[in-house]
Amino acid sequence: MDLEWSAADLAFRDEVHAFLDERLTPDLRRAGRLMTSVYADHEASMRWQAILHERGWAAPAWPVEYGGCDWTVTQHYLFSRESILAGAPPLSPMGISMVAHVLIEFGTPEQKEFFLPRILTGEVFFCQGYSEPEAGSDLAALSMSAVEDGDDLVCTGSKIWTTHATEANWMFCLVRTSRAAKKQQGITFLLIDMSSPGIEVRPLVMTSGEQIQNQEFFDHVRVPKANVVGEIDDGWTVAKYLLEFERGGSAAAPKLQVMADQVARAAAGQPGPDGGPLLESPAFAAKLADARIRIDVLEVLEFRVLSAAAGGKNPGTASSMLKILGTELSQTLTELLLEAAGPRGRAYQPHATRPGGPLAGFAPPADGYVSGEEWQAVAPLRYFNDRAGTIYAGSNEIQRNILAKAALGL
Amino acid sequence: MDFSLTAEQQLLRDSLADWLADRYDLARSREAAASETGWQPEVWRSFADDLGILGATLPEEVGGSGGGPVEAMVIAEQLGRALVVEPYVDTVVLGGGVLRRLPGTGDPLEGIVAGSVRIAPALLEPTSGHTAHSVAATARRDGGDWVLTGAKTVVPGVPQATHLLLTARTSGEQRDLDGISLFLLPVDLPGLQVHRYRTIDDRHAADLVLDDVRLPAAALLGEEGRGWTALSPALDEALAALAAEAVGCLRRVLADTVAYSKERRQFGQPIGSFQALQHRMVDMHLEVEQSVAAMYLATLRLGAEPAERARATSAAKVTISRAARFVGQNAVQLHGGMGMTQELAIGHYFKRLTAIEYELGPADHHRARYAALTPTTG
Structure with missing residues (x-):
């Protein structure tokens, strides 16, 4: 038993590191550093995806035959970790990390052939249509209807909390094809071309002023049955499979370490209550140390899950545990960054950041003036946006319900 | 010991609450806030002329009504409840508090009462x-x-x-x-x-x-x-008023969250019927009630000697900063995605509560001030 990487792992890490050093431009690093949420600036993220694709690293987790990498689980972790440490803007997870795995598992040969290469190049950019106004935590209560009519399904209803719906040209979604005794039955997993007639996208303005989330209205939208993934009425099986990819399998600890280092650098340059550096004030230092301790421990928890996965074991309820711990730690760090920002944390200056979407009703100052430093402009927006971490992908209350049942047998 | 408002104070509270309910529209005030002017001048005009709240705590010699900290508390709480962006605490409580002690020239206090002087x-x-x-x-x-x-x-x-x-x-x-x-x-x-x-x-x-x-x-x-001798007590008065503004926000946020939890249905029942969420809302309620007590502590100690006054206002700020964070964050959490947007009032209240957390010093700052003013024993 040990916590060390093997010599081969270290050599791989150095290879990734050298690649990032060479190809990650200052502007891309900036886009990563000045992110205000988990979503990078769309254009920067797509530019980085193209560079990764050139190297064959855009979708390393895919099977090799579709363009993935023949890496060990540890190598995947190291790649993800090095990318985060280098400040690379993350790629949108919807296509590469989510729907692609569904297509690989359940898709028809035609679906695989059409979508997978285009997801890699970015020609196809997916958004996710799961939640509805009346079906959030209770996802299986979804009601957007899809009625069979010849070779088509005719869809009517609404989806909400759709990240980057205005940028996306395809949506994968869950629709109701029949009403059965059990609400998980009668759901179908469907791919919808966003240019189909009858779709209206309405951006939602978040507290940060950003428009990344959207609501869509579908009015008799015709979708070919050929776009059904899996069987009609059996979409819940597909959705459950996909949820595992949404919740688990990522490395949260490296991202949290980067955030903690950023908080430390920020607090070193700001005055604390006694006039000395905030970083040296006992109250702040204790809070940051506590966060770092929790990150150290989370990293080992992630390693344990990783080791089990390397041995072929399903992460099971560990993904719920990692989701809770990772998102709540992230929120703690955004609180500390906002504390470190001092009085300037109150200034609303999105023009000094790289948000993941357009801003509603904001005009930057003509002279580009920024009060304080860029990280102080990032701090409040990241704090507001990060509140979503404990809400999305199954709220932390839902994750605790899952753990109560599955981990404790309650 | 008496926590009751006088008949005049109740009238002040009720008339202001009624006016704000009728006339201070949240959406319109946010539009004004996002504009170049940043506020609604006619609201300030009404504060001066129709409601008389700008002079409520200032001396009669300058045209005010001669009220004190309790009047400021009553006013600030109602303004907080309606999420008023017009700068009452900065102008009347902090600015007026300094100018009451150091009048300056050109009769600025008269100007504050009349609404023509506003202090940043x-x-x-x-x-x-x-x-x-x-x-x-x-x-x-x-x-x-x-x-x-x-x-x-x-x-x-x-x-x-x-x-x-x-x-x-x-x-x-x-x-x-x-x-x-x-x-x-x-x-x-x-x-x-x-x-x-x-x-x-x-x-x-x-x-x-x-x-x-x-x-x-x-x-x-x-x-x-010698400016600090006037600024220090005025800042403590502003802290007490800020606590009252926070209480106004907090009460509204809790009420909205409880109401939402009764309306929003998931898994075939209102989410407010789930015990995990009930306990969370009870914890929010406990934070709000402590903030109310802290508001009284700060307000009623403003006349005490300086160290006691400062300890009380710091205690209040620590309490409301903690409540602003806990209640604000959990109100968002319980509203789910809707809490993350500007579609509902809750998003705007959360942002104001976040600013209040830090305004006039965050919790750590006031914990340190409280500790420094508290004699150690043993």
Whole structure:
């Protein structure tokens, strides 16, 4: 038993590191550093995806035959970790990390052939249509209807909390094809071309002023049955499979370490209550140390899950545990960054950041003036946006319900 | 011991609450807040003329009604409840609190009562953190004038303000309490560089650069180097009023969250029927009730000797900062995705509560001040 990487792992890490050093431009690093949420600036993220694709690293987790990498689980972790440490803007997870795995598992040969290469190049950019106004935590209560009519399904209803719906040209979604005794039955997993007639996208303005989330209205939208993934009425099986990819399998600890280092650098340059550096004030230092301790421990928890996965074991309820711990730690760090920002944390200056979407009703100052430093402009927006971490992908209350049942047998 | 309001105070509360309910529309006020002017001047006009709240706590000699901390508490709570962005606490409680002690020239207090003078406190600096007595900006005499040099940051209430209440050092080191002088100057003074921006809580603020800005001798309030003796009690009064504003916000946020949890149905039942969420809302309720008690503690100790007054207002700020964070965050959580948007009131209240957490010093700052003022025993 040990916590060390093997010599081969270290050599791989150095290879990734050298690649990032060479190809990650200052502007891309900036886009990563000045992110205000988990979503990078769309254009920067797509530019980085193209560079990764050139190297064959855009979708390393895919099977090799579709363009993935023949890496060990540890190598995947190291790649993800090095990318985060280098400040690379993350790629949108919807296509590469989510729907692609569904297509690989359940898709028809035609679906695989059409979508997978285009997801890699970015020609196809997916958004996710799961939640509805009346079906959030209770996802299986979804009601957007899809009625069979010849070779088509005719869809009517609404989806909400759709990240980057205005940028996306395809949506994968869950629709109701029949009403059965059990609400998980009668759901179908469907791919919808966003240019189909009858779709209206309405951006939602978040507290940060950003428009990344959207609501869509579908009015008799015709979708070919050929776009059904899996069987009609059996979409819940597909959705459950996909949820595992949404919740688990990522490395949260490296991202949290980067955030903690950023908080430390920020607090070193700001005055604390006694006039000395905030970083040296006992109250702040204790809070940051506590966060770092929790990150150290989370990293080992992630390693344990990783080791089990390397041995072929399903992460099971560990993904719920990692989701809770990772998102709540992230929120703690955004609180500390906002504390470190001092009085300037109150200034609303999105023009000094790289948000993941357009801003509603904001005009930057003509002279580009920024009060304080860029990280102080990032701090409040990241704090507001990060509140979503404990809400999305199954709220932390839902994750605790899952753990109560599955981990404790309650 | 008596926590009841007098008949006049109840009337003040009810008439203000009614007016705000009828006339202060959340959506319209947010539109005004996002505009260049940043506020609704007609609202301020009504505060002065119809409601009389701008003079409610100021002396009768200047046209006020001679009320005190309890009147300020009653007013600030109602303004907080309606999420009013117009700068009552900064102008009347902090600005008025200083000018009551150091009147200055040109009858600014009369102007505050009439609504024509609005004060933006220019206290914090790029290197002050949240410490108001950390003053590096300097003022020096030059003939009959004062010449000011330095920078101020996140000065709230620009562009609504007509005047700046500005600290500058005339002697001593950056964090000394002695040697701070207070100046009252028009906000459009020639030579003053002003960088305006919006704040996260639907308000406006500015950074100021003073590069040898010249002021007449009369701009000095009170004695040279003795500004802290008036600013310190006025800041404590502002802390008490801010606690009341916070209570107004908190009560509304809790009420909205409880109402939402009864309406929002998931898994075939209102989410408010789930015990995990019930306990969370009870914890929010406990934070709100402690904030109410802290508001009374701060308000009713404003007349005490300085150390006791400061301990009470710091205790209140620690309590409301903790409540602002816990209640604000959990209100968002319980509203789910909707809590993350500007579609509902809750998002706007959360932003104001976040600003309140830090305004006039965050919890750690006031814990340190409380500890320093508390004698150790044993």
